[in-house]
Amino acid sequence: MVMYNEGQDAADATAVTVAPETCDSHTTIGSTASKSERWYASGNERSHSAFNMNLPNNTIWNGYPLYPSDNFHFKIELMNMNHEAQIGYVTVTYDIVEGHPENFREIKPVWLDAALCTGTGSEITAPQQSGKFSVVAEPWVATFDGAILGIAGHVHDGGVGVRFEVDGQHVCDSVATYGSTSGSISPKPMMGGGATVHVSAMSTCIGPLLPVKELKKGQKWTLIADYDYDKHLGILEEDGKQSDIMGIALLFALRSDKRQAS
Template identity: 35%
Template sequence: MKTSALVALAAAAVNVAAIKYVSGPDKWPEAMQFETVSMEDAGIPLVKRDADAVDLPPKIQTMPTRNPHIPNSKTVKIRYGPYTVPGARVEGGEGMINNRPSPSVDKPCSRCMILGMNAGLEYPDGADANTNTKMWLHHMVMFNIGKGANDATCPIFGAPHLIVGSMPSSSERIFSSGNERTTTFFNPPWGNVTNLGYPIYPADRFGMIVDLMNMNMQAKESYLTIYYDFIDGHPKEMQEVKPVWMDAAQCGTSEISGRTASAAFDFVSPAWIANFEGEVTGTGGHLHDGGTKVEIIVDKKIICTSVPTYGTDEEALERANIAKLGGLGKGKATTKRSAEPVAYPQTPAKGAAAQAKGTPAKGARADPPAGGAHSHAMGKHIIAMSICADNKAGINDMPLSPLGINKLVKGQSWVLKAYYDYNKYPGMRKGTSESMSTVMGISIMYAKTANKRVGE
């Protein structure tokens, strides 16, 4: 990257709290093109929701614990936003919020151990925003910024860290999700373990990057949601996990050329030479449509093959509901408000009677049929990615793949390899053009480590 680009990016990171969006120089990758004007100033039509039409759920909601096997565990749901995602400028196109940075967002707790998490996208009334209504959680990345939070694979420079106002030496990417909405487990039912967590301290700051897509002609208001499972404090029996982010565009924007419409191709990440030791608890992958698998290769041996599940809009809703319930079991497809928080009243939205008769209530969102540039034959997209883990308990109601390694040892060479084949699964195009959108190949591995992030 040229020096001028580094200076521009650093300046953006320093001033990100004072300006609404950050912009990059011309010809930067799509992921680095941040919006510089408000939607209203750009003349983009907005869908204005009538405040009386629905009762907004609270920003932070206390949920029933999703880890009843762990004493004193808690679950909260946090709604981040709202995000007004611009509508498509032409029929069949898409409107985007491209990698919008938020340098400081709510944490689920002040002093605790996070046990797991998963992301989602929903409308103001709490209904799931998904491909059935032409909305996509394209991707999001959560950072923890604080003492001892150093990025394992980007020790010196990281473009994503800069745009949330930090550096890799004092922050790390702890969680990410695409529209597959995979649940991250630190104490999974297949592992026979209940004492693993990621530590959070009062001085820690969460930062986030969000990338959302809207294939409707009108702008849509939505909220990014994250369900967090945690236990208060840092009990002495708890052990820490550390995330290891692997990326084909490591320390950059994660974007790789999508080639041509009939291409079959693969690409690899730079090798990461392990710089700490621990026990590998699991890993998973992230691909865009058209992807066939992500391999993790350690010392030239494949230890994980994370494969996608392609499904319909209804199946995507089912997977989203499974994630909300904790990642296991069978989820029923629904467009209704997600599981209610404890003690939160289920008050019918005003205008419900009109909706029951087939007339949209004032200010209510419309649910158009899916379609557009990201639609494929049979309307199938990636709805899940398998997690590579040691499935001791024989779990069979979620996508799991074998894990071929137990120990993380200093000096090991770790490489990610991602595969795409548009002849097998059609890829994403740029709007209504014949050009292919950029793609990704990402994985996050979590390792149990004896090292304490912050000595106590």
């Protein structure tokens, strides 16, 4: 698989970016839960995963190997911001090359999560109801070597962005943009109130442009999710409290070994 893209979510094909929001929040590939890897994650910003630039005379490509035993597992979240019943669709485009060609390098995804192993499904209770705060993930210690292709983060409304540190050195920021599409602006707030202008894009960190370009065994990668409710409103629950937040990211790197069928 060399590309994965999340598509339209409305019955009317002209209304691709209009609420309701359909969020293919997490996608994993593998034969069982313990042997699966998270491959994709996004909110309404709809980040896409494309690992090859269309360069003249390019002969080396990147992709994720698939095997007959693999299954795709989707976790879907739905949000209707219109206060009226809607019909929603999930559309996914896969770009797949048959076989495992020799000129394809293998990609390995790494899941970074401020709520890792907490059993909360990546969601965290907001530690504050107003102002600025940061949520710091437990460092991930790299288990393999490989060139870094890129990193993309995700936050909920109220989030400023996600920062990444390697062995204490700042390497990049995945910054949130708000209200840049029609589907990221609600006519009304949710039941509890709060934001009507939502996250619409997250910037990505391109591997060759990072100060740390190589993943090395033993490196400590730390994710830091920054929130500022004074700058960006969060979504409120019906009791008036801030809804749960997230601080997650996917890092993609080339692997020197081969992924084995599970």
